[in-house]
Amino acid sequence: MNFEPKTRQRRSTRLRNYDYSQPGAYFLTLCVWDRGSLFGEIVDGAMRPNAIGHIVAEEWVRTATIRSEIELDAWVVMPNHLHGILVISDPGMSVNIRTGSSQHIVGATGGRPSQCTGEPLKCTGEPLKCTGEPLKCTGE
Numbered sequence: 001m002n003f004e005p006k007t008r009q010r011r012s013t014r015l016r017n018y019d020y021s022q023p024g025a026y027f028l029t030l031c032v033w034d035r036g037s038l039f040g041e042i043v044d045g046a047m048r049p050n051a052i053g054h055i056v057a058e059e060w061v062r063t064a065t066i067r068s069e070i071e072l073d074a075w076v077v078m079p080n081h082l083h084g085i086l087v088i089s090d091p092g093m094s095v096n097i098r099t100g101s102s103q104h105i106v107g108a109t110g111g112r113p114s115q116c117t118g119e120p121l122k123c124t125g126e127p128l129k130c131t132g133e134p135l136k137c138t139g140e
Contacts, residue, residue: 022088023089025085025087026087026088027083027084027085028082028083028084028086029081030082030084031081032081035080037079037080038052038053039052039056039077039078039079042079047076047077053079056077056082060072060075060082060084063086069089071086071087071089072086073085
């Protein structure tokens with residue numbers, strides 16, 4: 001299934017002026033660009049992660065290990081996205097917007113697979129081939 005940004009525009013569900021670094025539970029979805037199956041495939045109704053899918057799972061779990069203010073609730077890696085509930089739990093701790101916010105955590109988790117695999121997954125603007133599915137990066 002290819003994502004068609006011109007015909008399927010999603011609107012942001014983020015609340016204006018809401019501080020997403022404050023304690024609370026946040027439902028996050030990290031998507032592969034153009035919805036390519038970069039993390040694995042569904043076989044007989046079950047997710048079979050590939051090497052990159054395993055790295056995404058490991059990095060998601062590592063998020064709670066390296067950030068004491070973060071707890072993870074339910075999460076799942078799918079072929080082209082990850083769903084997770086992230087809880088910023090320490091009400092007595094001031095969470096740094098740069099290192100503890102949900103935006104920063106998503107960025108850190110999403111960038112890690114290419115660093116771990118050593119594969120050229122950089123966004124160059126050229127199509128990439130991963131697990132047989134063509135992917136396109138934004139060039140950023």
